Amino acid sequence: MNVADNATVIQNNIHAACERAGRSSDSITVIAVTKYVTAVRALEAYEAGIRHFGENRPEGLLEKKEAIGEEAVWHFIGSLQTRKVKSMIDHADYIHSLDRLALAEEIQKRAARQVKCFVQVNVSGEESKHGLKPEEVQNFIEKLKDFPKIQVAGLMTMAPYTDNEQEIRNCFRTLKHLQESIKGQNIGYAPCTELSMGMSNDYVIAAEEGATFIRIGSSLVGNESGGV
Numbered sequence: 001m002n003v004a005d006n007a008t009v010i011q012n013n014i015h016a017a018c019e020r021a022g023r024s025s026d027s028i029t030v031i032a033v034t035k036y037v038t039a040v041r042a043l044e045a046y047e048a049g050i051r052h053f054g055e056n057r058p059e060g061l062l063e064k065k066e067a068i069g070e071e072a073v074w075h076f077i078g079s080l081q082t083r084k085v086k087s088m089i090d091h092a093d094y095i096h097s098l099d100r101l102a103l104a105e106e107i108q109k110r111a112a113r114q115v116k117c118f119v120q121v122n123v124s125g126e127e128s129k130h131g132l133k134p135e136e137v138q139n140f141i142e143k144l145k146d147f148p149k150i151q152v153a154g155l156m157t158m159a160p161y162t163d164n165e166q167e168i169r170n171c172f173r174t175l176k177h178l179q180e181s182i183k184g185q186n187i188g189y190a191p192c193t194e195l196s197m198g199m200s201n202d203y204v205i206a207a208e209e210g211a212t213f214i215r216i217g218s219s220l221v222g223n224e225s226g227g228v
């Protein structure tokens, strides 16, 4: 299917999920994750009206941004190696993978302006996943006061890879509780109003559970050059 048709299906699903949850779908931004596809396919998404793009490698972000331009909003969603920060930091509007102080230090050193960051949380505890343990998040955010280039826009997680819907839902709920707790503290550099959660397999649950940014690759732009 073409990107515009996929986007319509996804928007309808998000809309229905928001109705069930009693929230407005205007509060959700879909990020097209273009890491699997060509710049030509990414451009098709732009032409279909998508304005938020996500990539998990600095090279991919720079390549797609070059093709699509400054009008779009650029999200870095992958684990970020410290030595790669310099090449990409001023090209990303949001970093979704802040998970350690060494990375905060490097962003502080390299960024020309304040960067909106999501603190990545490993709610499920799966070893293959990056991110802080939920109980480490409060302390980590307090330490970020020493890094004026970093603004904590919100929290990000990846749900466990499972068919067990309740397990996925619990993961998103835990992240939301944590986000509300940080937000409620009114920390100047950590407004923490956003929740980055939900991918192709679980975005409907994420929408029901309060996501404000949903990161979709496979079911929006496909997962190899061209098709879905």
Ligand SMILES: *Cc1c(COP(=O)(O)O)cnc(C)c1O
Pocket: 033, 035, 056, 077, 078, 158, 198, 199, 200, 201, 215, 216, 217, 218, 219, 223
């Ligand atoms: C690849 C990726 C996505 C999108 O995955 P799909 O399942 O293809 O939608 C979202 N978030 C992160 C962090 C990713 O690495």
